[in-house]
Amino acid sequence: MALSLSGVILPKLIQQRAFSVSSAVAAVQKLTRVRVVDNSALGNAHHHRPPKVIHVYTKNGIGKVGDRVLLAIKGQKKKALIVGHKMPGARMTPRFDSNNVVLIEENGNPTGTRIKAPIPTHLRKMEGEYSKLLAIAQRFV
Amino acid sequence: MFLVHTPLSNMAACTSRVREMMGLLRILRHFPQNERLLSTSILRHAAASDGPPKFTPPTKPVIIDKTQKEASLRRFLSPEFIPPRQRTNPVKFSVERKDMIQRRKVLNIPEFYVGSILAVAMTDPHVNGNLNRFVGICIQRSGKGLGATFILRNVVDGQGVEICYELYNPRMRKIEVLKLEKRLDDNLMYLRDALPEYSSFNFDMQPVHYEITGDVPVSPLKVKMKPKPWSKRWERPKFNIKGIRFDLCLTLEMMEHAQKWAEPWRPYDMLKEYDTFSLEEQIFKEVQGKSQNVNSP
Numbered sequence: 001m002a003l004s005l006s007g008v009i010l011p012k013l014i015q016q017r018a019f020s021v022s023s024a025v026a027a028v029q030k031l032t033r034v035r036v037v038d039n040s041a042l043g044n045a046h047h048h049r050p051p052k053v054i055h056v057y058t059k060n061g062i063g064k065v066g067d068r069v070l071l072a073i074k075g076q077k078k079k080a081l082i083v084g085h086k087m088p089g090a091r092m093t094p095r096f097d098s099n100n101v102v103l104i105e106e107n108g109n110p111t112g113t114r115i116k117a118p119i120p121t122h123l124r125k126m127e128g129e130y131s132k133l134l135a136i137a138q139r140f141v
Numbered sequence: 142m143f144l145v146h147t148p149l150s151n152m153a154a155c156t157s158r159v160r161e162m163m164g165l166l167r168i169l170r171h172f173p174q175n176e177r178l179l180s181t182s183i184l185r186h187a188a189a190s191d192g193p194p195k196f197t198p199p200t201k202p203v204i205i206d207k208t209q210k211e212a213s214l215r216r217f218l219s220p221e222f223i224p225p226r227q228r229t230n231p232v233k234f235s236v237e238r239k240d241m242i243q244r245r246k247v248l249n250i251p252e253f254y255v256g257s258i259l260a261v262a263m264t265d266p267h268v269n270g271n272l273n274r275f276v277g278i279c280i281q282r283s284g285k286g287l288g289a290t291f292i293l294r295n296v297v298d299g300q301g302v303e304i305c306y307e308l309y310n311p312r313m314r315k316i317e318v319l320k321l322e323k324r325l326d327d328n329l330m331y332l333r334d335a336l337p338e339y340s341s342f343n344f345d346m347q348p349v350h351y352e353i354t355g356d357v358p359v360s361p362l363k364v365k366m367k368p369k370p371w372s373k374r375w376e377r378p379k380f381n382i383k384g385i386r387f388d389l390c391l392t393l394e395m396m397e398h399a400q401k402w403a404e405p406w407r408p409y410d411m412l413k414e415y416d417t418f419s420l421e422e423q424i425f426k427e428v429q430g431k432s433q434n435v436n437s438p
Contacts, residue, residue, distance in 0.1 A: 091290065091305055093304070097333065141302050
């Protein structure tokens with residue numbers, strides 16, 4: 001296939017992102033940009049800044065699947081649960097292409113009513129604490 | 142060419158005919174392709190010429206079928222059997238191989254390559270029927286011995302998911318090859334930065350029939366990428382990737398700039414040479430022998 005682009009300025013075709021993206025170093029930590037996967041209003045509202053983690057509720061500052069975090073969305077603080085990250089974890093568990101998070105209340109109830117993205121099955125062992133969240137999940141991987 | 146046996150009604154006619162046949166036979170012997178169908182009963186007719194010749198039934202033709210050779214069946218040795226070149230005791234590798242062969246007697250691990258589409262079922266206590274099934278394209282096979290792994294990738298509900306399965310994990314219940322094929326590279330990690338259509342496969346995909354003889358089909362598919370930046374600089378010669386459409390996403394200057402990291406001395410590096418030919422032969426025989434021992438009483 002002949003390159004019909006010779007002589008034409010190419011930059012428009014080759015879109016470059018404006019921010020730098022580095023590979024996953026330590027799952028989810030402070031200032032990680034996350035993707036909210038439930039259908040809550042707060043999670044799906046468009047804001048000029050992506051939701052970011054401002055605190056991870058673990059002994060070390062590293063958040064893995066099943067850990068609670070504090071997010072900053074739309075200028076307000078909200079708790080959330082990590083349901084998948086880019087960092088490879090245990091051998092037979094899934095690894096997702098984005099850091100997924102589900103918004104949660106103080107008592108552990110989910111804010112949204114449905115989770116469309118796939119959830120790892122080993123999250124089921126938190127049946128007692130997040131049973132409502134697992135009930136609204138539609139797909140397990 | 143079939144030899145017709147003449148009815149032995151007339152003695153005189155018979156002998157003259159026999160002489161003709163003898164002549165024909167001598168000529169025919171010079172054409173070896175008819176050897177299998179050559180019957181030698183004519184000679185016996187000639188020998189018992191005095192008195193009524195005893196009817197001897199013709200010898201059955203020996204048909205040697207040379208179309209299906211044993212060599213045409215594809216010989217495949219799984220890459221995790223070949224031990225790495227290390228300073229460890231070879232006893233470790235031979236003991237591991239024994240365990241691997243033992244496991245293969247229980248679970249059928251089929252032949253597959255990077256680029257094949259597999260369906261894997263594993264035990265999962267957190268799933269209703271205990272069985273967790275996943276379908277995906279194999280993007281990488283790594284590890285030697287019992288710790289051998291392969292990564293399956295699929296796009297589920299718009300979310301890319303990769304699972305790294307261990308081949309010899311007791312939780313593995315079934316490994317099924319839905320489509321056996323090879324790709325232009327033996328590491329498809331660049332599919333993470335390619336358009337999601339190249340990594341999406343239906344969970345209800347039906348197995349595609351593949352041949353057990355001949356070469357594995359190599360798919361010449363070249364993948365279109367998302368805009369840069371990518372997770373790795375796939376254009377660099379270190380990765381030596383042939384399966385990406387670089388002409389659509391990179392300029393000639395960028396390709397030439399990437400060539401700065403080329404290491405042209407690498408193919409000539411003698412310390413990196415690892416000839417596994419004789420090792421493969423020996424291990425293949427060992428694996429075949431042990432697996433056949435099961436069938437023999």
